[in-house]
Amino acid sequence: MTLETDLLALNQKLDALTAQVAYLTEQARLAQQERESRADLVDTAMPIAREAMDIVTRELEEVQEEIRMEDLLRLSKKLLRHVPQLEMLLDQLDSLSDLLATVGPISREMITKLTDLMDELDRKGYFAFARGGGRLVDNVVTSFTEEDVNRLSDNIVLILNTVKDMTQPEIMSFVRNTLLLAEEEVSQPVDTSMWSILRQMQDPAVRRGLALTLRILRAIGVQSVNGQPVQSSS
Known part of the structure; x- marks a missing residue:
């Protein structure tokens, strides 16, 4: 063993x-x-x-x-002294790179949608309208003096109120209907004889129109010099 x-x-x-x-x-x-x-x-x-x-x-x-060698040594010392800042900068660049990698697809999609929108606006004529509006503004600016602009600014409220009154639906409908009827009547032969005029005066609509016209002419006649209506008894 x-x-x-x-x-x-x-x-x-x-x-x-x-x-x-x-x-x-x-x-x-x-x-x-x-x-x-x-x-x-x-x-x-x-x-x-x-x-x-x-x-x-x-x-x-x-x-x-x-x-010189002194310059290289000074640069080397400065780089060594700022190593923490350089590291921080590199970290920020890394973060920026990550952000760009994340935002890149989103930004490309936004650019594509923006391009499609701009193309659609161009097809609809928005840009052509804007160019025409630019020329319109340029003509207005070059046609008015500083004094004209000052007078316009003094009366802008009155102008806007007048435009607001003129664009009331009933006023616009009245003007449109009047223009349409006038276009139709202009194409028709007109009898200017005294008997024809007297026959038309028998039409109530003609008499009403004449009365309204005379009333408007009277309102125009009683306007004062400064544009304010004169109160008078009727």
Whole structure:
């Protein structure tokens, strides 16, 4: 039993030693691969580094008279002194980039809708109307003097009230109907003889129209110089 125990212990030690040797061999292989990778990287990077150094050297030769070593050191110190601000600026740029990535699709959709709306307004003639309105305003501005504008501002309330009275529905309907009837009557032959006029005076509508016309003429006649109606007994 003692010999078997010793052999078992020896086998266990041999197994452990074999495992350690295998581990060391694997580590050596990995280290060799790493060294070879570093060597390949150095072989690849060295030409690039030499080319970069040549470019930097050529560029610095062009500005070596304007830039001194003291300037570079001062710039380096300033950059190091402001590293926290630079980090904050980079963080803000990252946030801005995220914001643009979020807002980008929304803004594109808004631009598309705005473009469609502008195209629809153009088809309906809004822009042509605006251009015509611009020319109208330009003509008005160039046709009135400063004195005219001052007088207009003094009477703007009276003008607006007059326009409001003239645009009442009953006034507009009366003017429109009168114009339509006048257009129809103008195309008809007119008998201007005295007998024809006397026959028309027998028409109640003609007499009423004549009476209204005379009343309006009387109202115009009694206007004072300043445009205010004169109160008179009728």
